[in-house]
Amino acid sequence: MFSVQPPQQVIVIGAGIVGVSTAYELALRGVGVTLIDMREGAGLGTSFANGGQLSACEVAPWAGPEIPGLILKWLGRDDAPFRLRPKMDPDQWLWLMRFLARCRSSARRERIPHNLELALLTRARLAAYREQFAAAGEALEFEQREKGILRIFRDRHSLADAVEETKLMARLGVEQEPLTPAQCIDIEPALGPAMQRGDIAGGLYSRTDSSGDAHLYSVALAAAAQRLGVRFMKTSRADSILTDGGWARGVTTAEGEVEGDAVVVAAGAGSAALLKPLGLRSYIYPLKGYSVTLPAPAGNAPEVSITDEERKIVISRLGNRLRAAGQAEVGGYDLTLERPRAEAVLSALVSLFPQAGPEREAAEFWCGLRPMTPDGSPVIGATPGFANIFINSGHGTLGWTLGAGSGAALAELICGGASQPDLSPFSIRRFQGFTGISG
Ligand SMILES: Cc1cc2nc3c(=O)[nH]c(=O)nc-3n(C[C@H](O)[C@H](O)[C@H](O)COP(=O)(O)OP(=O)(O)OC[C@H]3O[C@@H](n4cnc5c(N)ncnc54)[C@H](O)[C@@H]3O)c2cc1C
Numbered sequence: 001m002f003s004v005q006p007p008q009q010v011i012v013i014g015a016g017i018v019g020v021s022t023a024y025e026l027a028l029r030g031v032g033v034t035l036i037d038m039r040e041g042a043g044l045g046t047s048f049a050n051g052g053q054l055s056a057c058e059v060a061p062w063a064g065p066e067i068p069g070l071i072l073k074w075l076g077r078d079d080a081p082f083r084l085r086p087k088m089d090p091d092q093w094l095w096l097m098r099f100l101a102r103c104r105s106s107a108r109r110e111r112i113p114h115n116l117e118l119a120l121l122t123r124a125r126l127a128a129y130r131e132q133f134a135a136a137g138e139a140l141e142f143e144q145r146e147k148g149i150l151r152i153f154r155d156r157h158s159l160a161d162a163v164e165e166t167k168l169m170a171r172l173g174v175e176q177e178p179l180t181p182a183q184c185i186d187i188e189p190a191l192g193p194a195m196q197r198g199d200i201a202g203g204l205y206s207r208t209d210s211s212g213d214a215h216l217y218s219v220a221l222a223a224a225a226q227r228l229g230v231r232f233m234k235t236s237r238a239d240s241i242l243t244d245g246g247w248a249r250g251v252t253t254a255e256g257e258v259e260g261d262a263v264v265v266a267a268g269a270g271s272a273a274l275l276k277p278l279g280l281r282s283y284i285y286p287l288k289g290y291s292v293t294l295p296a297p298a299g300n301a302p303e304v305s306i307t308d309e310e311r312k313i314v315i316s317r318l319g320n321r322l323r324a325a326g327q328a329e330v331g332g333y334d335l336t337l338e339r340p341r342a343e344a345v346l347s348a349l350v351s352l353f354p355q356a357g358p359e360r361e362a363a364e365f366w367c368g369l370r371p372m373t374p375d376g377s378p379v380i381g382a383t384p385g386f387a388n389i390f391i392n393s394g395h396g397t398l399g400w401t402l403g404a405g406s407g408a409a410l411a412e413l414i415c416g417g418a419s420q421p422d423l424s425p426f427s428i429r430r431f432q433g434f435t436g437i438s439g
Contacts, residue, residue: 006415007261007388008032011251013238013274015039016047017214017399018378018392019266020221021125021407027228028132029415034258035222035230036251038237038270043218046268046368047399049291050214051325052316053305055149055401056123057169057176057206059115061376062328062397063102079344081312085331091272095285096330098374098431109168111377115398116172117421118378121405123208129404133224140220143319144212147304150179150187151204152194154310159202162309166204179203190302193354199310211305211316214400233258238267240277241389248389262388262414269333269369271393280383283431284394286333286369291325292346293318293366294359302353311348322356324349328370337367372396373431380410380426390414391428 008031012023015037023035039045067082074080086092102108126144133140153159159178166176179187181195184203194200226232233253241263242250250259265271265282272282296302296317306315313326326345342365350357373379373394383389392410395402413419 006031009034009260010262010264010414011036011258011260012264012266013251014045014265014267014270014393015042015218015222015232016045016266016268017043017218017403018268018395018406019264020218020225021404022264022266022392022410023230024221024225024228025407025411026414027225027230029411031411031415033225033230034233034260035225036233036236036238036253036258038235040235041219042222042232043215046370047214047218048368049293049323049366050368050400051291051314052211052213052318052323053149053307053314053401054122054126054210054212055206055307056116056119056174057149057204057209058151058307059112059119059398059401060165061102061108061111063099063374063376064108065103065105067103068100078338078340081327083329083331085329087332089332091285092330092332095283095374098283102375107375111375112168113172114421114425115377115402116169116174118402118405118409119398121408121421122402125404125408129221136227138224142212142214142216142220144210145303145305145317146210148187148205148207149209149211149305149307150184151307151309152184152191153201153203154199156201158309159204162204174206174208176204176206179205188302188304188306190300190353190355191306192300194352199352209305211318213318238274241265241274243278243386246385246387248386262390264390264392264410264414266392268371268393268399271371271391275383275391278386278389280385282379282391282393283373283428284371284379285330287372287396288327288329288331288335288367288369289325290327290337290342290345290365290367291323292342292349292363293321293323294356294363296320296322297353297355297359300355306352308348308352311352313345313348315349315352322349333369335367335369337365342367370396370399375430378402378406378426379428380406381413381423381428383428
């Protein structure tokens with residue numbers, strides 16, 4: 001990437017899952033890093049309270065043939081799992097047009113192998129980090145639970161469609177076992193009440209997937225990066241990227257200018273605002289989601305991470321807590337927590353696991369903005385016109401699943417190595433040929 005030599009000092013903007021992974025991976029390669037985040041610590045943006053799933057089995061983009069129908073079906077409902085809130089914002093309309101153009105089976109299938117490669121690299125990097133922490137006399141603690149992910153279906157047709165999709169995943173090396181309702185209960189006995197109500201037509205089990213707390217991970221990795229010499233500037237907003245011709249030379253913050261030989265924009269939903277003044281369209285738009293976290297019920301608490309395809313929520317056990325997450329709203333950058341939408345996630349959780357009902361009062365609600373690209377894959381790599389400005393953002397629904405792998409792959413690219421996997425399918429250039437809309 002750099003014709004002379006790799007950069008000595010890289011500025012990484014954003015200390016979520018993706019930014020801390022990038023900073024840590026660069027530091028492992030001996031590069032000096034300044035990590036900048038406008039919040040008080042790591043993992044306080046969208047990485048704070050997500051669904052917790054590290055789900056290589058579910059890397060398919062959300063854009064698919066069923067989505068336009070679902071948007072229409074749920075139109076006007078306050079608690080709709082998918083909601084469109086039109087804004088007077090050309091970025092929203094351009095994003096939507098691109099997203100709708102991707103709502104085809106072939107487009108969905110096309111991204112799966114690329115996302116999967118990053119998900120598998122994430123698995124490998126998390127295992128490597130654990131060893132690196134152990135070698136340094138530390139433990140990488142983020143409540144990881146390696147009990148697989150179980151997808152449950154209420155109707156046989158959706159199950160049959162999903163089983164069909166697993167054939168592609170199997171060819172790519174990720175097995176998912178089709179399960180009868182009784183087998184679902186063997187895997188996760190806490191689903192007993194749901195099965196008795198006839199809520200489960202069957203399931204798909206991905207044994208090798210896991211779940212964990214992305215906020216704890218971000219904090220632990222940021223601390224480890226600092227031990228490797230990374231300078232972490234907290235409560236520091238990057239106002240703009242300073243450029244000279246086609247070259248970035250630093251970043252402006254309220255505290256003054258920060259100099260660097262390269263800049264990585266890993267600012268999640270804040271990425272578009274940083275890139276736009278440089279004439280760079282990021283193709284990333286926020287998709288708001290909600291989560292609820294409550295104490296795990298005293299008896300018969302779920303252990304296995306669950307994706308409930310009917311209720312459109314994911315559920316993960318994080319230590320002695322239970323988290324459910326869901327909802328998708330295309331409605332701009334507003335982070336107001338709307339009670340009916342948050343309550344809808346809680347109600348879905350309690351209807352699946354009635355044993356969690358008594359903990360309702362202790363529920364903590366949260367919402368966050370998934371940084372979404374139209375095609376469901378992140379943007380990773382250099383930017384057109386600026387050889388030393390890189391993007392690692394747009395991980396949408398999959399930032400936890402793809403984050404560590406994305407950090408490793410980009411760090412390798414920045415350091416001039418042959419990035420594995422090949423990052424060209426994640427290049428921002430893939431959006432520029434879209435018919436009818438200029439870059
Ligand atoms: C409800 C919900 C459930 C989810 N469930 C899952 C799941 O189960 N599995 C999964 O894989 N993914 C899941 N995701 C997606 C995942 O959480 C995100 O993709 C991921 O957190 C994005 O990480 P990030 O580092 O890119 O962004 P963030 O975590 O948002 O980090 C970006 C950081 O940049 C900082 N920043 C922004 N602008 C600036 C600036 N100008 N200057 C300085 N700092 C700045 C922000 O403060 C923030 O800390 C879920 C998301 C939501 C909302």
